[in-house]
Amino acid sequence: xxxxxxxxxxxxxxxxxxxxxYKTPRIKTTRMITISLLMxxxxxxxxxxxxxxxxxxxxxxxxxx
Amino acid sequence: xxAVSRLYYANRRVVKFLRLLAMIAGPGIxxxxxxxxxxxxxxxxxxxxxxxxxxxxxxxxxxPIAYFVQEMxxxxxxxxxxxxxxxxxxxxxxxxxxxSIFDLTLTDWLTLVSEFxxxxxxxxxxxxxxxxxxxxxxxxxxxxxxxxxxWTWEKIALAFCIINLIYIPAAxxxxxxxxxxxxxxxxxxFPGGLNGTLFFxxxxxxGTTIAPWMVFxxxxxxxxxxxxxxxxxxxxxxxxxxxxxxxxxxxFCIVVTAAVLKGVNIQSAAxxxxxxxxxxxxxxxxxxxxxxxAGFLGAICISLSSSWAVGEVFGWAHSLNxxxxxxxxxxxxxxxxxxxxxxxxLIPGAPLVTITLFVQVAATTLLPAALVFxxxxxNNEELMGKQKNNRFQNAVNFTIVIGLILxxxxxxxxxxxxxxxx
Numbered sequence: 001x002x003x004x005x006x007x008x009x010x011x012x013x014x015x016x017x018x019x020x021x022y023k024t025p026r027i028k029t030t031r032m033i034t035i036s037l038l039m040x041x042x043x044x045x046x047x048x049x050x051x052x053x054x055x056x057x058x059x060x061x062x063x064x065x
Numbered sequence: 066x067x068a069v070s071r072l073y074y075a076n077r078r079v080v081k082f083l084r085l086l087a088m089i090a091g092p093g094i095x096x097x098x099x100x101x102x103x104x105x106x107x108x109x110x111x112x113x114x115x116x117x118x119x120x121x122x123x124x125x126x127x128x129p130i131a132y133f134v135q136e137m138x139x140x141x142x143x144x145x146x147x148x149x150x151x152x153x154x155x156x157x158x159x160x161x162x163x164x165s166i167f168d169l170t171l172t173d174w175l176t177l178v179s180e181f182x183x184x185x186x187x188x189x190x191x192x193x194x195x196x197x198x199x200x201x202x203x204x205x206x207x208x209x210x211x212x213x214x215x216w217t218w219e220k221i222a223l224a225f226c227i228i229n230l231i232y233i234p235a236a237x238x239x240x241x242x243x244x245x246x247x248x249x250x251x252x253x254x255f256p257g258g259l260n261g262t263l264f265f266x267x268x269x270x271x272g273t274t275i276a277p278w279m280v281f282x283x284x285x286x287x288x289x290x291x292x293x294x295x296x297x298x299x300x301x302x303x304x305x306x307x308x309x310x311x312x313x314x315x316x317f318c319i320v321v322t323a324a325v326l327k328g329v330n331i332q333s334a335a336x337x338x339x340x341x342x343x344x345x346x347x348x349x350x351x352x353x354x355x356x357x358x359a360g361f362l363g364a365i366c367i368s369l370s371s372s373w374a375v376g377e378v379f380g381w382a383h384s385l386n387x388x389x390x391x392x393x394x395x396x397x398x399x400x401x402x403x404x405x406x407x408x409x410x411l412i413p414g415a416p417l418v419t420i421t422l423f424v425q426v427a428a429t430t431l432l433p434a435a436l437v438f439x440x441x442x443x444n445n446e447e448l449m450g451k452q453k454n455n456r457f458q459n460a461v462n463f464t465i466v467i468g469l470i471l472x473x474x475x476x477x478x479x480x481x482x483x484x485x486x487x
Contacts, residue, residue: 044434
């Protein structure tokens with residue numbers, strides 16, 4: 001049990017170290033990059049909402065025919 | 066001087082060129098041929114059965130598109146000496162880095178399941194039980210990676226690429242009307258007008274030509290092969306040859322089904338292979354062998370693209386030149402992906418159709434992210450130096466990326482809401 005907990009602890013420690021290492025983006029943030037990343041965020045959020053909507057509506061349709 | 070020496074002396078430049086190409090070629094041909102994976106073959110057979118030869122011109126157009134996207138990964142890998150995942154972490158920070166890793170691992174695993182579906186269905190035609198196919202595939206893939214040399218792995222994988230050409234003799238066996246193939250296939254047109262069904266087929270073909278795993282795989286392979294900036298022209302040639310073969314295979318695959326099964330509603334390539342059997346036993350057999358090989362090639366590349374990416378980010382040893390004991394986590398990720406995907410196919414009543422559908426949605430939805438990062442990185446002078454995209458490359462690549470984003474979004478929407486275009 002302890003070995004499993006240690007394994008998880010090491011894993012999360014590694015993730016913390018990676019987050020620390022890449023905390024600051026190395027690329028110079030130009031206007032083009034800011035706009036591109038913003039549009040990408042909006043696109044991904046919209047697609048995620050559509051995926052969830054389809055999933056939930058499919059499940060609801062199966063439960064309440 | 067004997068005849069052989071004289072021949073060598075007369076053609077020494079050609080021999081030197083071919084020798085260099087044989088040394089450097091690999092990642093480009095592999096990624097492009099593996100692009101015609103089980104899902105890809107299913108799309109081509111369905112396209113041939115539905116529209117005959119009419120969409121061959123569209124596949125010809127997809128060749129250069131695939132080349133221009135993949136060529137960017139060559140330059141990025143050779144210049145930065147980093148895989149795509151690590152490059153995203155470094156350039157855009159940990160949020161986008163984790164997003165990319167999650168995106169890649171999810172789509173890779175789902176695609177890997179679809180490769181196993183294709184492989185088990187292909188060998189199932191010959192009466193081989195699914196579990197035996199799964200065990201054989203896992204063993205073969207284990208033998209390929211644990212020998213501890215990238216070069217050997219690559220050459221074995223390239224041998225499997227040659228089997229992918231089996232659709233060429235299969236096409237000759239079904240005796241298509243070649244003048245019709247040229248007359249109908251090479252003239253750009255939309256059969257029956259640009260309606261919802263045709264749009265869905267066009268987008269499905271685009272979706273099989275460019276996938277997020279390809280971007281990650283080729284960049285990591287370029288790094289693992291230790292290709293340098295001076296090797297970029299050779300790697301570009303390697304990618305160009307691969308793009309040529311991927312289109313050739315796709316065209317011949319369409320010719321096979323268009324000649325025999327036009328008008329038949331094909332749901333999978335295995336179904337097409339069975340449908341071909343009464344007409345030509347050899348053509349049907351070749352189709353089944355080709356499907357198995359396509360799934361196998363896809364599986365060997367996809368499973369590696371994830372383990373390379375995770376290894377890069379976690380800082381583990383992550384080269385095929387490492388033995389298992391030198392890079393245990395790299396191989397652990399590889400085998401966990403492989404085994405879990407193989408097991409899913411063996412679960413009785415597993416929702417394989419839903420998984421196949423979800424693979425298409427996930428891959429095409431997440432493709433824009435991979436392409437946006439790629440084009441931003443290739444425009445960074447500090448990172449790329451003189452290998453930065455020039456005006457021509459930017460004009461071509463921006464057009465391709467915007468086009469692909471629109472088409473892949475349309476494809477996702479069509480899959481999620483099948484009636485929106487009807």
